[in-house]
Amino acid sequence: MSFRSKAIETSLDRSPIPLSPPSEKITELYAVNTFSEDVMRALLSPEAYIKISNAIRSGSHIDREVAEEVATAMKSWAISRGATHYTHWFQPLTGTTAEKHDSFFDLSGSGKAVEKFKGSALVQQEPDASSFPSGGLRATFEARGYTGWDPSSPAFLMDNGAGGKTLCIPSVFISYTGEALDYKAPLLRALNMLDKAATAVCQYFNRDVTKVTATLGAEQEYFLVDKALYYARPDLVMSGRTVFGHSPARGQQLEDHYFGSISPRINAFMVDFEFEALKLGIPVRTRHNEVAPGQYECAPTFEEMNLAIDHNALLMDLMQKVAEKHHFKVLFHEKPFAGINGSGKHNNWSMSTDTGINLLAPTSKPKENLRFLTFLVNVVKAVHDNADLLRASIASSGNEHRLGANEAPPAIVSVFLGTELTKMLEELISRGEITLEKGENFYYKLGINRIPNLLRDNTDRNRTSPFAFTGNKFEYRAVGSSANSASAMIVLNTIVARQLMEFKRELDERLNTGEEKKIAVVEILKKYYTDSKRILFEGNGYSQEWVDEAERRGLSNIGNSYDALREYISDSAVEVFESMEVLTKRELHARYEIELENYVKKIQIESRVVGDLAINHIVSTAVKYQHKLAQTARSLTDLDMTGEAEPIKEIIMEISNHVKVIKGLVQDMTESRKRANAIEDSVEKARLYGSEVKSYFEKIRYHVDKLELVIDDEDWPLVKYREMLFIK
Numbered sequence: 001m002s003f004r005s006k007a008i009e010t011s012l013d014r015s016p017i018p019l020s021p022p023s024e025k026i027t028e029l030y031a032v033n034t035f036s037e038d039v040m041r042a043l044l045s046p047e048a049y050i051k052i053s054n055a056i057r058s059g060s061h062i063d064r065e066v067a068e069e070v071a072t073a074m075k076s077w078a079i080s081r082g083a084t085h086y087t088h089w090f091q092p093l094t095g096t097t098a099e100k101h102d103s104f105f106d107l108s109g110s111g112k113a114v115e116k117f118k119g120s121a122l123v124q125q126e127p128d129a130s131s132f133p134s135g136g137l138r139a140t141f142e143a144r145g146y147t148g149w150d151p152s153s154p155a156f157l158m159d160n161g162a163g164g165k166t167l168c169i170p171s172v173f174i175s176y177t178g179e180a181l182d183y184k185a186p187l188l189r190a191l192n193m194l195d196k197a198a199t200a201v202c203q204y205f206n207r208d209v210t211k212v213t214a215t216l217g218a219e220q221e222y223f224l225v226d227k228a229l230y231y232a233r234p235d236l237v238m239s240g241r242t243v244f245g246h247s248p249a250r251g252q253q254l255e256d257h258y259f260g261s262i263s264p265r266i267n268a269f270m271v272d273f274e275f276e277a278l279k280l281g282i283p284v285r286t287r288h289n290e291v292a293p294g295q296y297e298c299a300p301t302f303e304e305m306n307l308a309i310d311h312n313a314l315l316m317d318l319m320q321k322v323a324e325k326h327h328f329k330v331l332f333h334e335k336p337f338a339g340i341n342g343s344g345k346h347n348n349w350s351m352s353t354d355t356g357i358n359l360l361a362p363t364s365k366p367k368e369n370l371r372f373l374t375f376l377v378n379v380v381k382a383v384h385d386n387a388d389l390l391r392a393s394i395a396s397s398g399n400e401h402r403l404g405a406n407e408a409p410p411a412i413v414s415v416f417l418g419t420e421l422t423k424m425l426e427e428l429i430s431r432g433e434i435t436l437e438k439g440e441n442f443y444y445k446l447g448i449n450r451i452p453n454l455l456r457d458n459t460d461r462n463r464t465s466p467f468a469f470t471g472n473k474f475e476y477r478a479v480g481s482s483a484n485s486a487s488a489m490i491v492l493n494t495i496v497a498r499q500l501m502e503f504k505r506e507l508d509e510r511l512n513t514g515e516e517k518k519i520a521v522v523e524i525l526k527k528y529y530t531d532s533k534r535i536l537f538e539g540n541g542y543s544q545e546w547v548d549e550a551e552r553r554g555l556s557n558i559g560n561s562y563d564a565l566r567e568y569i570s571d572s573a574v575e576v577f578e579s580m581e582v583l584t585k586r587e588l589h590a591r592y593e594i595e596l597e598n599y600v601k602k603i604q605i606e607s608r609v610v611g612d613l614a615i616n617h618i619v620s621t622a623v624k625y626q627h628k629l630a631q632t633a634r635s636l637t638d639l640d641m642t643g644e645a646e647p648i649k650e651i652i653m654e655i656s657n658h659v660k661v662i663k664g665l666v667q668d669m670t671e672s673r674k675r676a677n678a679i680e681d682s683v684e685k686a687r688l689y690g691s692e693v694k695s696y697f698e699k700i701r702y703h704v705d706k707l708e709l710v711i712d713d714e715d716w717p718l719v720k721y722r723e724m725l726f727i728k
Contacts, residue, residue, distance in 0.1 A: 002714075002717070003232055003717075004232050004716070004717060004718065004719050005714075006228075006232075007226075007228040007229050007231070007232035007719055008228075008229070008719070008723055008727065010226075011226035011228045011229050011723075011727045012727060014226065014265060015265070016264045016265040016267070016268040016326075017265075017268050017269075017272070017325060017326050018268075019268060019272055019275075022275060026278065029275065029278045029279055030278050030279075030281065030283070031154075031278075031279070031280070031281035032279050033081070033156055033157040033158075033279040033280050033281075034154040034155070034156045034157075034280060034281040035074055035077060035078075035154050035155040035156070036281065037053065037056075037154075039073075039077060040053075040070070040073070043073035043076065043077060044069060044070065044073055045069065048065075048066050048069045048070065051063070051066045052070060052151060055151050055152075056151050056152045057211070059152075059192065062123070062151065064119060067119030067120075067123050068118065068119035069119075070119070070122060071117050071118055071119040071121065071122040074117070074155060074167065075104060075115065075117035075167075078104075078155075078157060078165070078167040079104060079115060081157055081165065082157075082163075082164065082165045083104070083157055083164070083165040083166060083167045084103060084104060084105070084164045084165070084166070085101040085102060085104065085164070085166045085167070086101070086102055086104065086117060086121070086166065086167040086168075086169065087099040087100055087101045087102065087166055087168055087169065088100070088125045088127070088147035088169050088171040089168040089169060089170050089171060090147050090170070090171045090172065090173040090182055090184065091173070091183045091184055091310075091313055091484060091486070092132045092133070092173055092181060092182050093132070093133045093135075093181065093182065093183070093591065093594050094132065095483070095484060095598070096317075097313050097314070097317055098127075098132070098173075099166070099168065100125075100127050101166055102121075104116060104117055122149055122169065123148065123149050124146055124147065124148050124149070125146070125147045125171075126144060126145070126146055126147075127145060127173075132145065132173075132181060133181075133594040133597065134175065134181055134590060134594075135589065135590025135591060135592070135593035135597075136589070136590055136593055144175075145173060145174065145175055145176065145181060146173070146174050146175075146176070147171040147172065147173050147174075148171055148172045148174065149169055149170075149171055150170045150171055150172055150184060150188070150306070152188075152304075152306055152307070153170035153306060153307050153310045154170075154281060154307075155167060155168060155169045155170065156168050156281065156314075157280075159276075161321065170184075170310050171184070172184045172185040172188070173185070179584070179586060179587050179590070180583070183484050183486035183487065183490070184306070184309075184310075184486065186486075186490050186582050186583050186587070187305070187306060187309065187486045187489060187490050187493075188306060189580075189581060189582045189583075190490050190493040190494045190497065190580070190582045191213075191214055191305060191493055193493070193494065193497040193498075193580045193581065193582060194212065194214055194351070194493045194494075194496060194497040194500075195211060195212050195213065195214075196497070197496075197497040197498070197500035197501045197504070198212035198351055198359065198496075198497070198500055199211060199212045199353075200500070200501075200504050201374065201375070201378075201500050201503060201504055202353060202359070202371070204507070204517065204521070205367075205368070205370070205371040205374075206353075206355065206357075206371075209353045209354065209355055209357075210354055211353070211354040212351050212352070212353050212354075213304050213351070213352050213353075213354070214304070214305040214349065214350075214351055214489075214493055215302045215303065215304060215305060215308070215349070215350050215351065215352055215473075216302065216303065216304075216305040216308035216309065216347060216348065216349055216485065216489065217299065217300060217301065217302040217303070217308065217347075217348040217473075218299075218300070218308060218309075218312045218345055218346070218348070218485050219286075219297055219298075219299040219344075219345065219346040219348070220297065220298050220299065220312065220315065220316070220345055220481065221290055221295065221296070221297045221343035221344055221345065221346075221481050222295070222296055222297070222298075222319070222330050222331060222332055223294050223295050223296070223330070223331040223336050223337070223343065224266060224269070224296060224323070224328045224329070224330060224331070224728070225294065225328065225329050225331060225724050226327060226328060226329075226724075226727060226728070227323075227324070227327045227328060227329050228327070229719045229723060229724050229727065230329040230724075232718070232719045233718060233719050233724070234609065234612070234613060234617075235609050235610075235613060236329075236331070236336070238605060238608075238609045239333075239605050239606045239609050240331065240332070240333035240336065240398070240482075241331075241333045241335055241336045241337075241398070241401075241606075242336060242337055242338070242721075242724075243606060243609055243610045243613065243697065243701065244610075244613060244614075244618070244701055244704045244705060244708075244718065245337065245338060245705065245708070245718070245721045246705040246706075246708045246709060246720070246721065247338065247339035247340075247721060248720070248721045248722035248725065248726075249722075250293075250722075251292070251293065251339055251340050251725075252291050252292045252340050252341065255291070257289050257290070257291065257293050257295070258288075258289060258290060259288050259289060260289045261289075262287070262288075262289060263728045265326070266296070266728055268326060269322065269323060269328055270287045270296070270298070272322050272326065273315075273322040273323075274287070274298075276318055276322060277315055277318060280314060280318070281311070282300060282311045282314065282315055282318075283300045283301040283303065283311075284298055284300050284315070285299065285300060285301050286299040286300075290341070290343075291340075291341045292337070292340035292341040292725075293340065293725040293726060294337075294724065294725040294726070294728075295340075295341065295343065298315075300312075300315075302348065302350070302473075305349075305489060305493070308485075309484070309485050309489065312345070312484075312485055313484060316330075316332060331343075332481050332482040333398050333481070333482055334396070334398035334399050334401055334402040334480040334481050334482060335398060335401030335402050337721060337724075337725065338701075339721075340725075342402040342481075343402075343480075343481035344402065344477060344478070344479060344480060344481050345479045345480065345481050345483060346475055346476070346477045347475070347476040347477075347479050347485050347488060347489065348470070348473050348474075348475050349473060349474050349475075349476060349489070349492060350472065350473040351375065358472055358473075359371070359375045360372065360375060360376060360379075360469075360472055360473055360474065361471075361472035362472075370518060370521060370522070373425075373525060374521060374525060375500075376469070377425075377528050377529050377532075378499050378500055378503050378528065379474065379496055380415050380417070380528070380529070380535065380536070381499050381528040381529075381531065381532045382492075382495040382496045382498070382499035383413065383415055383467055383495070383532075383535060384415075384531070384532035384534070384535040385495070385499070385532075386491070386495040386572075386573075386576065387413040387535060387555065387556060388413075388556050388564070388570075389491050389495065389567050389568070389570075389572075389573050389576070390413050390467070390488070390491055390492065390495075391411065391413050391478075391556065391558055391564050391567065392491075392565050392567040392568050392573075393487050393488040393490070393491040393492075394476075394478045394479050394480060394483065394487070394488055395561035395564035395565050396480055396482075396483065396561055396595075396598075396599070396602075397561060397598075397599050397602040397603055397606075397690075398480055398482055398602070399478075399480035399483070399561070400559075400560060400561055400690075402480065403478060403559075409465060409466030409467075409477050409478045409541055410464070410466070410541050410542065410546070410547070411557055411558055411559050411564075412466075412541070412546070412547070412550045412555055412556070412557045413466055413467065413478075414466060414467065414535055414536070414537040414541065414550070414555070415467050415535050415536050415537070416465035416467070416468035416469060416536070416537065416538060417469045417536060417538075418469065418538070419538050421469070422536060422538065425529050428522070428525075428526060428529070429526045429529055463477075464540055464541030464542050465477065465537065465541055466478040466541070476488060476492065490582065490583075494576060494577060494580050494582045495576060497580055498576055498579065498580055503524060503528075507520055507521060507524060510523070510524070534553040534555065535553075535555065537550075560690050560691070561595075561599050561686075561690065562596065562599060562683070562686040562687050562689075562690045565592055565596060565599070565686075566592070566683075568588050568589075568591060568592045568595070569585075569588055569589055569592050574588055593682055596682045596683065596685075596686045597682060599686050599690065600676075600682075600685055600686050600689045603689045603690065603693055603694050604673065604677075604693075606694075606697065607669060607670075607673050607689075607694075607696075607697075610666070610669070610696070610697055610700055610701075611666045611669060611670060613718070614662050614666050614700055614704060615662075615663070615666055617717045617718065618662065618704050618707060618718075619659050619662055621711060621715060621716065621717050622655050622658070622659050622707050622711060623659065624715070625655070625711045625712060625715050626652055626655050626656065626659075628712075629648050629651055629652050630652060632645075632648055633645040633648040633649050633652065636648070651710060654710060655707065655710060655711075658703040658704075658706055658707050658710075659707075661703050662700055662703045662704065665699050665700045665703075666696075666700060668696065669693060669696035669700070672688070672692045672693045672696065673689075673693050675688065675692075676688035676689050676692065676693055708720070
């Protein structure tokens with residue numbers, strides 16, 4: 001029995017893992033494994049609790065005495081719940097999370113075993129940073145890097161799966177000289193600047209607002225494949241996607257998988273990881289089948305952005321661990337299978353005040369809707385002015401397969417507001433200079449009072465838009481499923497903060513001349529909208545017509561990652577980030593180098609996988625099958641059945657042609673890879689990998705997939721699409 005046959009047999013024998021429902025109500029499970037504010041309130045002194053609460057809300061300094069008290073309480077709580085180790089949990093620029101476990105166990109001076117966890121260990125640790133990407137911020141031999149506690153994200157307990165638990169402390173990761181080596185540090189800086197800028201603008205409308213918080217709801221798409229089938233596909237194991245595989249007769253064309261009934265085994269996995277997620281304070285609420293067979297989605301309630309991004313990174317890790325228990329593998333690659341939809345991570349973004357107002361939600365009060373329009377138009381202006389930077393934030397080798405493939409937003413950044421809201425804004429700018437006669441209602445005259453009704457009647461979402469307004473938030477749909485959302489959100493929050501600061505500057509100038517505030521606000525918004533309207537698009541983003549129209553409008557269409565990433569080091573990007581004190585020029589250049597290197601490595605791995613599978617699996621199988629056919633043809637000829645042997649000879653010739661082409665293409669690809677590897681310049685190396693080495697993948701795949709249709713099914717060495725996508 002072949003490896004493929006054994007894998008299929010094993011997967012067919014699977015049954016749903018029986019789950020024991022929790023004895024508590026589901027709400028009582030929530031956050032039981034987090035060092036939450038309720039836990040701190042119970043374990044800390046009132047003085048320490050107030051100080052730590054202020055630090056969480058305002059970022060104020062935590063003194064050593066408070067840190068010691070928090071560490072003592074955290075250790076006591078963690079050990080009482082079965083923890084044996086602790087770690088600073090951080091998000092380096094590898095795209096995954098990182099942790100180094102240290103035991104609470106220690107020996108006293110007298111040799112007595114003690115449990116130890118000091119405030120200094122809570123606040124800062126020094127992991128070996130030499131093997132983490134730094135983009136030249138430090139030499140390889142300079143191993144020092146620091147992780148620092150982020151008190152705004154609760155510590156949590158992660159089950160090790162072997163009876164013990166680890167206390168995980170969310171942290172930033174910086175170099176010895178203070179530069180950010182992670183996603184969290186610049187995200188916190190960007191969120192701080194957005195808070196300041198948005199709060200200052202809110203003051204024109206409501207002086208009670210003292211804080212604005214960016215919120216995020218990340219919809220996570222993914223595929224599930226049986227573990228036995230996964231390990232029978234070396235390409236999935238090595239690169240996260242299938243480099244070969246002919247499309248099955250049935251894919252997603254019947255549209256019967258989307259929102260369809262969830263199979264028992266899949267549902268058992270979903271229920272299990274949701275229970276574990278709730279214990280960790282991750283508010284997962286939605287689960288459903290996605291469009292493609294084998295594809296699913298989960299989505300949480302909106303949260304404060306820093307916490308939401310921590311939770312998404314934690315959720316992805318948790319899903320992988322729970323999947324092992326259910327004999328599944330979770331695929332987060334943006335395009336694991338050709339011919340069907342890939343996966344994204346839709347980032348639903350908004351801003352909320354400490355008075356409970358969503359700044360991107362219209363209300364029934366016309367005066368408040370002027371505030372809504374102010375933030376809405378400023379966001380559009382920010383996206384318009386920094387579209388290429390937003391494009392860079394979602395650039396990756398995986399997302400290249402997905403963007404613009406008639407299943408995800410195109411590589412052209414555009415904004416969807418909805419026909420009626422766009423029409424209302426067009427009417428607003430067409431009015432010319434605003435004047436008010438005595439007794440006229442300003443909001444009714446401008447039509448601002450109609451906004452809630454417009455949105456109620458226009459709630460449909462444009463699925464083809466990369467940045468769509470959906471009634472009370474913007475949905476950035478172009479983010480890849482494997483990405484850390486912080487990459488895109490660092491950019492979005494930074495550019496919006498900068499734009500709001502510019503709006504405040506212009507408004508203050510007008511107010512200083514004695515202009516009435518609401519008229520000044522509208523006049524500025526009219527100008528912004530006029531300057532930015534070319535980025536608005538309500539139609540089909542998948543169409544060639546939009547590609548042509550976008551070019552006429554002067555919008556960028558950057559189809560590859562190595563060109564898109566260059567925007568990180570443009571003069572305009574450096575000026576934006578440095579003026580907002582989010583990233584320095586040195587940090588931006590480092591991130592650019594890291595992203596290019598990661599891009600090269602992933603294509604390099606895929607190239608090696610393509611070559612290995614093509615020669616060692618496909619060609620060798622084809623030659624063996626060819627030999628069988630040759631024996632059959634020879635036997636028929638010996639029996640004077642020459643006519644009957646001809647079709648078999650034609651198949652032999654067809655196989656020979658494919659094998660010859662595959663062998664030649666693999667050799668050419670290998671030589672192309674060698675030429676790219678010899679290049680020292682990282683930019684040129686990335687270009688060669690993206691434009692030359694990668695260009696061989698589909699050419700080789702075409703011939704391999706043709707052989708899959710010719711070679712006997714029992715002889716084919718790779719698990720097929722129909723088996724991976726439909727055996728559950």
